[in-house]
Amino acid sequence: MSIAAVIFDCDGTLVDSETIGALAFAEALAEEGLAMTAAEVLHGFRGRRLATSMAEAASLLGRALAADFEARLRHRTAAALRAGLREMQGATALVQALRLPFCVASNAPRAKTELNLTLTGLLPHFEGRIFSAYEVGAWKPDPGLFLHAAEALGVRPAQCLVVEDSAPGVQAALAAGMPVVALLPEGPAPWLPAAVPHVRDLSAVASHLA
Known part of the structure:
Protein backbone atom coordinates (compact mmCIF):
# COMPACT_ATOMS: atom_id res chain seq x y z
CA MET A 1 0.00 0.00 0.00
CA LEU A 85 17.55 25.48 19.17
CA ARG A 86 18.33 24.30 15.65
CA GLU A 87 16.40 22.19 13.19
CA MET A 88 17.43 18.58 12.67
CA GLN A 89 19.69 18.41 9.66
CA GLY A 90 17.62 18.29 6.49
CA ALA A 91 14.25 19.14 8.08
CA THR A 92 13.45 22.19 5.97
CA ALA A 93 14.68 20.58 2.78
CA LEU A 94 12.53 17.51 3.41
CA VAL A 95 9.26 19.29 4.09
CA GLN A 96 9.80 21.68 1.19
CA ALA A 97 10.26 18.72 -1.14
CA LEU A 98 7.27 16.71 0.09
CA ARG A 99 4.37 16.44 -2.34
CA LEU A 100 2.18 14.54 0.11
CA PRO A 101 0.08 15.91 2.98
CA PHE A 102 2.08 16.03 6.20
CA CYS A 103 1.66 17.16 9.81
CA VAL A 104 3.32 17.10 13.20
CA ALA A 105 1.97 15.06 16.13
CA SER A 106 3.71 15.60 19.47
CA ASN A 107 3.34 14.60 23.10
CA ALA A 108 4.22 18.20 23.97
CA PRO A 109 1.75 21.04 24.51
CA ARG A 110 0.90 22.98 21.35
CA ALA A 111 2.67 26.10 22.67
CA LYS A 112 5.99 24.22 22.96
CA THR A 113 5.68 22.68 19.52
CA GLU A 114 4.82 26.03 17.99
CA LEU A 115 7.80 27.62 19.76
CA ASN A 116 10.11 24.90 18.41
CA LEU A 117 8.83 25.30 14.88
CA THR A 118 8.93 29.10 15.07
CA LEU A 119 12.52 29.20 16.32
CA THR A 120 13.67 26.95 13.47
CA GLY A 121 11.62 28.63 10.74
CA LEU A 122 9.51 25.50 10.18
CA LEU A 123 6.18 26.82 11.46
CA PRO A 124 4.84 28.08 8.08
CA HIS A 125 5.08 24.53 6.73
CA PHE A 126 2.87 23.16 9.51
CA GLU A 127 0.26 25.88 10.05
CA GLY A 128 -3.09 24.22 10.73
CA ARG A 129 -1.50 20.76 10.91
CA ILE A 130 -0.13 20.61 14.44
CA PHE A 131 -1.60 17.97 16.74
CA SER A 132 -0.89 17.85 20.47
CA ALA A 133 -1.48 14.95 22.82
CA TYR A 134 -2.75 17.48 25.35
CA GLU A 135 -5.61 18.41 23.03
CA VAL A 136 -6.37 14.87 21.88
CA GLY A 137 -6.06 13.34 25.37
CA ALA A 138 -3.79 10.51 24.20
CA TRP A 139 -0.05 10.40 24.77
CA LYS A 140 2.38 8.09 22.96
CA PRO A 141 2.76 5.12 23.20
CA ASP A 142 -1.04 5.26 23.00
CA PRO A 143 -1.88 5.30 19.26
CA GLY A 144 -4.72 7.79 19.68
CA LEU A 145 -2.72 10.88 18.70
CA PHE A 146 -1.52 9.36 15.43
CA LEU A 147 -4.98 8.02 14.60
CA HIS A 148 -6.43 11.48 15.20
CA ALA A 149 -3.82 13.02 12.89
CA ALA A 150 -4.56 10.49 10.15
CA GLU A 151 -8.28 11.19 10.37
CA ALA A 152 -7.65 14.93 10.20
CA LEU A 153 -5.53 14.44 7.08
CA GLY A 154 -8.19 12.20 5.56
CA VAL A 155 -5.76 9.32 5.08
CA ARG A 156 -6.03 5.70 6.16
CA PRO A 157 -3.62 4.81 9.00
CA ALA A 158 -1.86 2.17 6.91
CA GLN A 159 -0.98 4.86 4.35
CA CYS A 160 0.61 7.25 6.88
CA LEU A 161 4.36 7.10 7.30
CA VAL A 162 5.40 8.13 10.81
CA VAL A 163 8.85 9.64 11.39
CA GLU A 164 9.91 9.23 15.03
CA ASP A 165 12.98 9.23 17.25
CA SER A 166 11.80 7.56 20.47
CA ALA A 167 10.55 4.22 21.72
CA PRO A 168 7.10 5.54 22.78
CA GLY A 169 6.64 7.15 19.36
CA VAL A 170 7.59 4.02 17.46
CA GLN A 171 5.33 1.93 19.70
CA ALA A 172 2.43 4.34 19.07
CA ALA A 173 2.88 4.17 15.32
CA LEU A 174 2.98 0.37 15.32
CA ALA A 175 -0.11 0.24 17.54
CA ALA A 176 -1.88 2.56 15.09
CA GLY A 177 -1.07 0.21 12.22
CA MET A 178 1.20 2.76 10.56
CA PRO A 179 4.55 2.18 8.89
CA VAL A 180 7.27 4.00 10.81
CA VAL A 181 10.88 4.98 10.26
CA ALA A 182 13.11 5.91 13.19
CA LEU A 183 15.45 8.87 12.93
CA LEU A 184 18.56 7.77 14.81
CA PRO A 185 21.61 9.88 13.87
CA GLU A 186 23.90 7.71 16.00
CA GLY A 187 22.65 4.42 14.61
CA PRO A 188 20.14 1.77 15.74
CA ALA A 189 19.08 1.81 19.39
CA PRO A 190 18.51 -1.28 21.59
CA TRP A 191 14.80 -0.46 21.90
CA LEU A 192 14.18 -0.38 18.13
CA PRO A 193 12.26 -3.42 16.85
CA ALA A 194 14.19 -5.32 14.21
CA ALA A 195 11.41 -4.83 11.67
CA VAL A 196 11.46 -1.02 11.95
CA PRO A 197 13.86 0.73 9.56
CA HIS A 198 16.03 3.57 10.75
CA VAL A 199 17.76 6.50 9.06
CA ARG A 200 20.61 8.66 10.27
CA ASP A 201 19.46 11.78 8.44
CA LEU A 202 16.08 13.16 7.38
CA SER A 203 17.20 13.23 3.76
CA ALA A 204 16.92 9.43 3.78
CA VAL A 205 13.21 9.52 4.67
CA ALA A 206 12.34 10.09 1.00
CA SER A 207 13.41 6.54 0.20
CA HIS A 208 10.62 5.23 2.45
CA LEU A 209 7.80 7.10 0.71
CA ALA A 210 7.26 4.67 -2.13
Whole structure:
Protein backbone atom coordinates (compact mmCIF):
# COMPACT_ATOMS: atom_id res chain seq x y z
CA MET A 1 0.00 0.00 0.00
CA SER A 2 1.50 3.32 -1.05
CA ILE A 3 2.26 6.13 1.38
CA ALA A 4 -0.26 8.99 1.14
CA ALA A 5 0.79 11.21 4.09
CA VAL A 6 3.63 11.75 6.53
CA ILE A 7 3.27 12.31 10.28
CA PHE A 8 6.30 13.81 12.01
CA ASP A 9 7.14 13.85 15.66
CA CYS A 10 8.70 17.20 16.62
CA ASP A 11 11.30 17.01 19.41
CA GLY A 12 14.34 15.09 18.21
CA THR A 13 12.76 14.55 14.80
CA LEU A 14 12.18 17.97 13.24
CA VAL A 15 14.09 20.01 15.81
CA ASP A 16 17.26 19.20 17.74
CA SER A 17 15.71 19.85 21.15
CA GLU A 18 16.15 16.62 23.08
CA THR A 19 19.58 17.35 24.56
CA ILE A 20 18.55 20.93 25.40
CA GLY A 21 15.41 19.69 27.14
CA ALA A 22 17.23 16.91 28.99
CA LEU A 23 19.80 19.36 30.37
CA ALA A 24 17.04 21.70 31.56
CA PHE A 25 15.24 18.76 33.20
CA ALA A 26 18.44 17.60 34.91
CA GLU A 27 19.11 21.10 36.23
CA ALA A 28 15.55 21.40 37.55
CA LEU A 29 15.81 18.01 39.26
CA ALA A 30 19.10 19.01 40.85
CA GLU A 31 17.29 21.94 42.47
CA GLU A 32 14.91 19.38 43.95
CA GLY A 33 17.80 17.32 45.31
CA LEU A 34 17.80 14.57 42.68
CA ALA A 35 21.07 14.10 40.81
CA MET A 36 20.58 12.92 37.24
CA THR A 37 22.76 13.69 34.26
CA ALA A 38 21.26 14.93 31.00
CA ALA A 39 22.23 11.57 29.47
CA GLU A 40 20.31 9.73 32.20
CA VAL A 41 17.28 11.95 31.65
CA LEU A 42 17.40 11.24 27.92
CA HIS A 43 17.74 7.51 28.45
CA GLY A 44 14.92 7.32 31.00
CA PHE A 45 12.42 9.91 29.82
CA ARG A 46 12.87 10.52 26.08
CA GLY A 47 9.60 10.65 24.19
CA ARG A 48 7.47 10.11 27.27
CA ARG A 49 4.67 12.18 28.72
CA LEU A 50 6.10 14.79 31.08
CA ALA A 51 3.68 13.85 33.85
CA THR A 52 4.92 10.25 33.71
CA SER A 53 8.56 11.36 33.79
CA MET A 54 7.88 13.66 36.74
CA ALA A 55 6.15 10.85 38.64
CA GLU A 56 9.15 8.59 38.12
CA ALA A 57 11.51 11.36 39.21
CA ALA A 58 9.45 11.87 42.36
CA SER A 59 9.64 8.14 43.05
CA LEU A 60 13.43 8.24 42.73
CA LEU A 61 13.54 11.28 44.98
CA GLY A 62 11.30 9.69 47.55
CA ARG A 63 8.92 12.62 47.78
CA ALA A 64 6.69 14.77 45.62
CA LEU A 65 8.30 17.40 43.42
CA ALA A 66 7.56 21.02 44.27
CA ALA A 67 4.10 22.19 43.24
CA ASP A 68 5.56 24.65 40.76
CA PHE A 69 8.13 22.23 39.34
CA GLU A 70 6.43 21.80 35.95
CA ALA A 71 5.95 25.54 35.48
CA ARG A 72 9.58 26.24 36.37
CA LEU A 73 10.80 23.44 34.12
CA ARG A 74 8.79 24.67 31.15
CA HIS A 75 10.08 28.22 31.66
CA ARG A 76 13.68 26.99 31.91
CA THR A 77 13.28 24.80 28.85
CA ALA A 78 11.73 27.56 26.74
CA ALA A 79 14.58 29.92 27.61
CA ALA A 80 17.16 27.28 26.67
CA LEU A 81 15.38 26.57 23.39
CA ARG A 82 15.31 30.25 22.48
CA ALA A 83 19.05 30.42 23.14
CA GLY A 84 20.17 27.48 21.06
CA LEU A 85 17.55 25.48 19.17
CA ARG A 86 18.33 24.30 15.65
CA GLU A 87 16.40 22.19 13.19
CA MET A 88 17.43 18.58 12.67
CA GLN A 89 19.69 18.41 9.66
CA GLY A 90 17.62 18.29 6.49
CA ALA A 91 14.25 19.14 8.08
CA THR A 92 13.45 22.19 5.97
CA ALA A 93 14.68 20.58 2.78
CA LEU A 94 12.53 17.51 3.41
CA VAL A 95 9.26 19.29 4.09
CA GLN A 96 9.80 21.68 1.19
CA ALA A 97 10.26 18.72 -1.14
CA LEU A 98 7.27 16.71 0.09
CA ARG A 99 4.37 16.44 -2.34
CA LEU A 100 2.18 14.54 0.11
CA PRO A 101 0.08 15.91 2.98
CA PHE A 102 2.08 16.03 6.20
CA CYS A 103 1.66 17.16 9.81
CA VAL A 104 3.32 17.10 13.20
CA ALA A 105 1.97 15.06 16.13
CA SER A 106 3.71 15.60 19.47
CA ASN A 107 3.34 14.60 23.10
CA ALA A 108 4.22 18.20 23.97
CA PRO A 109 1.75 21.04 24.51
CA ARG A 110 0.90 22.98 21.35
CA ALA A 111 2.67 26.10 22.67
CA LYS A 112 5.99 24.22 22.96
CA THR A 113 5.68 22.68 19.52
CA GLU A 114 4.82 26.03 17.99
CA LEU A 115 7.80 27.62 19.76
CA ASN A 116 10.11 24.90 18.41
CA LEU A 117 8.83 25.30 14.88
CA THR A 118 8.93 29.10 15.07
CA LEU A 119 12.52 29.20 16.32
CA THR A 120 13.67 26.95 13.47
CA GLY A 121 11.62 28.63 10.74
CA LEU A 122 9.51 25.50 10.18
CA LEU A 123 6.18 26.82 11.46
CA PRO A 124 4.84 28.08 8.08
CA HIS A 125 5.08 24.53 6.73
CA PHE A 126 2.87 23.16 9.51
CA GLU A 127 0.26 25.88 10.05
CA GLY A 128 -3.09 24.22 10.73
CA ARG A 129 -1.50 20.76 10.91
CA ILE A 130 -0.13 20.61 14.44
CA PHE A 131 -1.60 17.97 16.74
CA SER A 132 -0.89 17.85 20.47
CA ALA A 133 -1.48 14.95 22.82
CA TYR A 134 -2.75 17.48 25.35
CA GLU A 135 -5.61 18.41 23.03
CA VAL A 136 -6.37 14.87 21.88
CA GLY A 137 -6.06 13.34 25.37
CA ALA A 138 -3.79 10.51 24.20
CA TRP A 139 -0.05 10.40 24.77
CA LYS A 140 2.38 8.09 22.96
CA PRO A 141 2.76 5.12 23.20
CA ASP A 142 -1.04 5.26 23.00
CA PRO A 143 -1.88 5.30 19.26
CA GLY A 144 -4.72 7.79 19.68
CA LEU A 145 -2.72 10.88 18.70
CA PHE A 146 -1.52 9.36 15.43
CA LEU A 147 -4.98 8.02 14.60
CA HIS A 148 -6.43 11.48 15.20
CA ALA A 149 -3.82 13.02 12.89
CA ALA A 150 -4.56 10.49 10.15
CA GLU A 151 -8.28 11.19 10.37
CA ALA A 152 -7.65 14.93 10.20
CA LEU A 153 -5.53 14.44 7.08
CA GLY A 154 -8.19 12.20 5.56
CA VAL A 155 -5.76 9.32 5.08
CA ARG A 156 -6.03 5.70 6.16
CA PRO A 157 -3.62 4.81 9.00
CA ALA A 158 -1.86 2.17 6.91
CA GLN A 159 -0.98 4.86 4.35
CA CYS A 160 0.61 7.25 6.88
CA LEU A 161 4.36 7.10 7.30
CA VAL A 162 5.40 8.13 10.81
CA VAL A 163 8.85 9.64 11.39
CA GLU A 164 9.91 9.23 15.03
CA ASP A 165 12.98 9.23 17.25
CA SER A 166 11.80 7.56 20.47
CA ALA A 167 10.55 4.22 21.72
CA PRO A 168 7.10 5.54 22.78
CA GLY A 169 6.64 7.15 19.36
CA VAL A 170 7.59 4.02 17.46
CA GLN A 171 5.33 1.93 19.70
CA ALA A 172 2.43 4.34 19.07
CA ALA A 173 2.88 4.17 15.32
CA LEU A 174 2.98 0.37 15.32
CA ALA A 175 -0.11 0.24 17.54
CA ALA A 176 -1.88 2.56 15.09
CA GLY A 177 -1.07 0.21 12.22
CA MET A 178 1.20 2.76 10.56
CA PRO A 179 4.55 2.18 8.89
CA VAL A 180 7.27 4.00 10.81
CA VAL A 181 10.88 4.98 10.26
CA ALA A 182 13.11 5.91 13.19
CA LEU A 183 15.45 8.87 12.93
CA LEU A 184 18.56 7.77 14.81
CA PRO A 185 21.61 9.88 13.87
CA GLU A 186 23.90 7.71 16.00
CA GLY A 187 22.65 4.42 14.61
CA PRO A 188 20.14 1.77 15.74
CA ALA A 189 19.08 1.81 19.39
CA PRO A 190 18.51 -1.28 21.59
CA TRP A 191 14.80 -0.46 21.90
CA LEU A 192 14.18 -0.38 18.13
CA PRO A 193 12.26 -3.42 16.85
CA ALA A 194 14.19 -5.32 14.21
CA ALA A 195 11.41 -4.83 11.67
CA VAL A 196 11.46 -1.02 11.95
CA PRO A 197 13.86 0.73 9.56
CA HIS A 198 16.03 3.57 10.75
CA VAL A 199 17.76 6.50 9.06
CA ARG A 200 20.61 8.66 10.27
CA ASP A 201 19.46 11.78 8.44
CA LEU A 202 16.08 13.16 7.38
CA SER A 203 17.20 13.23 3.76
CA ALA A 204 16.92 9.43 3.78
CA VAL A 205 13.21 9.52 4.67
CA ALA A 206 12.34 10.09 1.00
CA SER A 207 13.41 6.54 0.20
CA HIS A 208 10.62 5.23 2.45
CA LEU A 209 7.80 7.10 0.71
CA ALA A 210 7.26 4.67 -2.13
